Amino acid sequence: MHRVLFPFLGWGYMVIIGAFWSILPLQVPPPDVAMIMVLYAATGAYGPEEVFLVALMGDLLGGMPLGLGTLGKLLVFVLLGRFFFLVKIPFWGLFPFAFSLSLLELLIEDLLRALSGLGTVGMSCCGMKIALVTALFSYGIFALNNAFLERLQGSGYGPEWK
Amino acid sequence: MVKSRTQRGVLLLLIALILFSLYVRGTFRGEGLRRALITLSTPPQEALNRAYKAAADLIARYLYLLEVAEENRRLKEEIKRLKLERQLLSEKAREAERLRKLLGFKRSAGLKVMPARVVGISPQPQSRAFYIDKGSQDGIKKGMAVVSYEGVVGRVTVVGAGSSLVVPIVERGAKVSVILEDSRTRALLEGLGWGCRLLYLPKEEEVREGERVLTSGLDGVYPKGLTVGTVRRVVRRPGELFLEVEVVPSVDLSRLEEVLVVLEG
Numbered sequence: 001m002h003r004v005l006f007p008f009l010g011w012g013y014m015v016i017i018g019a020f021w022s023i024l025p026l027q028v029p030p031p032d033v034a035m036i037m038v039l040y041a042a043t044g045a046y047g048p049e050e051v052f053l054v055a056l057m058g059d060l061l062g063g064m065p066l067g068l069g070t071l072g073k074l075l076v077f078v079l080l081g082r083f084f085f086l087v088k089i090p091f092w093g094l095f096p097f098a099f100s101l102s103l104l105e106l107l108i109e110d111l112l113r114a115l116s117g118l119g120t121v122g123m124s125c126c127g128m129k130i131a132l133v134t135a136l137f138s139y140g141i142f143a144l145n146n147a148f149l150e151r152l153q154g155s156g157y158g159p160e161w162k
Numbered sequence: 163m164v165k166s167r168t169q170r171g172v173l174l175l176l177i178a179l180i181l182f183s184l185y186v187r188g189t190f191r192g193e194g195l196r197r198a199l200i201t202l203s204t205p206p207q208e209a210l211n212r213a214y215k216a217a218a219d220l221i222a223r224y225l226y227l228l229e230v231a232e233e234n235r236r237l238k239e240e241i242k243r244l245k246l247e248r249q250l251l252s253e254k255a256r257e258a259e260r261l262r263k264l265l266g267f268k269r270s271a272g273l274k275v276m277p278a279r280v281v282g283i284s285p286q287p288q289s290r291a292f293y294i295d296k297g298s299q300d301g302i303k304k305g306m307a308v309v310s311y312e313g314v315v316g317r318v319t320v321v322g323a324g325s326s327l328v329v330p331i332v333e334r335g336a337k338v339s340v341i342l343e344d345s346r347t348r349a350l351l352e353g354l355g356w357g358c359r360l361l362y363l364p365k366e367e368e369v370r371e372g373e374r375v376l377t378s379g380l381d382g383v384y385p386k387g388l389t390v391g392t393v394r395r396v397v398r399r400p401g402e403l404f405l406e407v408e409v410v411p412s413v414d415l416s417r418l419e420e421v422l423v424v425l426e427g
Contacts, residue, residue: 011203014285019207022283022292023214027416029287048171052178060199062286063319063327066192067182069286074178078171109288116186119334126356130287 002149010037010054029130031137034058038073042080051077072108099135196320204325207282263311274426297324307424313389313412339381343374360407
């Protein structure tokens, strides 16, 4: 059940954050919700299918080149899955974890853009801001995911602060 | 379990790679899927928009009531009510001013346009795309230009039934055919995500900082003569064939609330 709910939850976050970012006079970019869901999935009992769906939804809703974000996010998921499967991340560790991986994913996307001729080489100045906002929002989304989704014993984000 | 998860991940990576390759080649852009998702996603966004405005109004009224003191209650109430009214009126006046400018722009530009409201933004932070509350039911078609009284905003890329996705000119890879106001030099404007730059301007061209950049009308999307932005920086690098020209868009996307979709240029 939790695996079916996962993509719907991702879509819900995207819709809500998209709506609020258009209402509030915020000068910072919105968080990469799909990326946070990927990090949650990679450390929990979720498969690449859910990640694929969430990342593809992000591409489709965001007006991004189809498959670009999906490729970057799946790549991060596969790499993470090798080392972080069912690993508990402590509260303090989530920020650097989400920040560095969000930045890595942005770099992968930039590289893919440059290789395919869809953009120029070099990450835009917003890259750091996006990673920072994503890392901050990851606390909220991880907590909401913990509340909404059934978690398997010992998986994902640490219950020690829940 | 881990191994099979990795294997399935690699398989899906291949599928994503195929999708991306098809997109780059222009064979498959997933427009049906985009249309369906946008049609599904914008009604809740519009509802959230309305709910937020209603809640903000309610909180403002509640706070207003809380602040009323017992002593001189009527007088203070009256003063505060007038203050609140003035605030609401000034907000209405600001809205009216924006709409008047839009209307003025509509008349002066001689375009057939349709006003639309911004109801949401792209969930991908790398994208500057946003949603408007008009779609195919309102006569919106893919490729139509979107403008505001300040200048060019972008173009419609996906059209849902009652909403559409607009990709602005600052979006990475977005291109607009432009002309420099004073020198009348033609160029291609490319979005960088955070701003724009002019491509393929020979070093011999006289471009000055502060010069306005207008649409040339040659791309068949944007009507001729609309303001795109102003030249912020011109760099001549030794050994390079072309100038490096940075352009600041005239429209501030973060403050955009209403836009006009150009139905007929």
